[in-house]
Amino acid sequence: MxxxxxxxxxxxxxxxxxxxxxxxxxxxxxxxxxxVPPGPSVIRAQNTEVNIAGQTNAEKQFGQANRLPAHSINRHKQKNLKTRAPKPRPIVYPEDRLRRQFYKDHPFELQRPKLLVETTDGINRTNFSQLLLDGMHPAQVDGETVIKYQLHLMVSQNMTERQAYAKATSEFYEIRAQEEEEKRLAQSKIDSVFNALAAKKQTERTLQREEKAIAEALKSMTQ
Incomplete structure (x- = not known):
């Protein structure tokens, strides 16, 4: 060849x-x-120093865990003549680590139904300064909202991951309790209405029996 x-x-x-x-x-x-010489290969020429000038502190912190140290790369070059096959760099988002921790502690949140049909009434939320914004229903707060809110606390208020997680989950539990209380009140109202309808039907049946008994008595008297 x-x-x-x-x-x-x-x-x-x-x-x-x-x-x-x-x-x-x-x-x-x-x-x-x-x-006009050709430029270097875009695929094979990988820059070991990634430009992180536009990243936030949280993104830099989470990105360090997935980066190989320089001494391990040099040791590989010294001991191995065959170079590694080029691989794309892993795409890491700060929410990935927070998401794994949240759903590990709250697995039943994955079973909550999701609305996948987009309509004009859909909410494209970008403000996560609060977990429950004004005008929102408690049912609209889900696990992804908690994760975005935790990241907001870490970036804007310089909280640690544990502090932001504790604050976000405590507010999340209060919202879930509020939602359950509203469901109980709605269910009690529905039960009271149905019980009233059932009682009314029972009263009507009793009156019909009485009228039937009176009619039969009058008929027997005329005979």
């Missing part, structure tokens, strides 16, 4: 062939490639 030089080394490879008289004349493209 013929040697395939990388694009950046192509002109040097052709120059060596010309000096060794393996090529009689340079190719047509040789002058153009020398004037």
């Amino acid at each position: 013929a040697y395939r030089a990388p694009p950046t080394e192509l002109t040097k490879h052709v120059s060596r062939l010309l000096k060794g008289k393996l090529l009689k004349k340079p190719p047509t493209w040789f002058a153009a490639v020398q004037a």
Whole structure:
């Protein structure tokens, strides 16, 4: 199989062939490639130092856990002649770690029904300064809302992960208790209405029996 030089080394490879008289004349493209050399490979040239200038403190903190230390990379280069296959860098979001912890402690939140149909009444929430905003129903607060609220506390109020988690979950429990209380009140109202209807029907049946008994008595008296 013929040697395939990388694009950046192509002109040097052709120059060596010309000096060794393996090529009689340079190719047509040789002058153009020398004037405008190709850039490095975007796929294989991976920058070990990632630009994190636009990241928040929480994103930097969570990103450090998934980054290989420099000494391990150098040790691999010294001990192994074969280079690693190029792999894309992992995409890490700060919410991933918070999400794993929350649903580990609250697995039943995953069983709550979700509305997947988008309508004009849908809420595209971007404000997480409070867990329950004005005008929101307690049922609209779910696990993802708690995770976003916890991240907001860590970024804007400089809370630690544990402090933000404790504050977010405590408010979440209060909202869930409020939702359950509203459900109990609604159920008690429904039960009272149905009981009243059932009692009314029973009264009507009793009156019908009395009227039937009176009619039969009058009929027997006339006979």
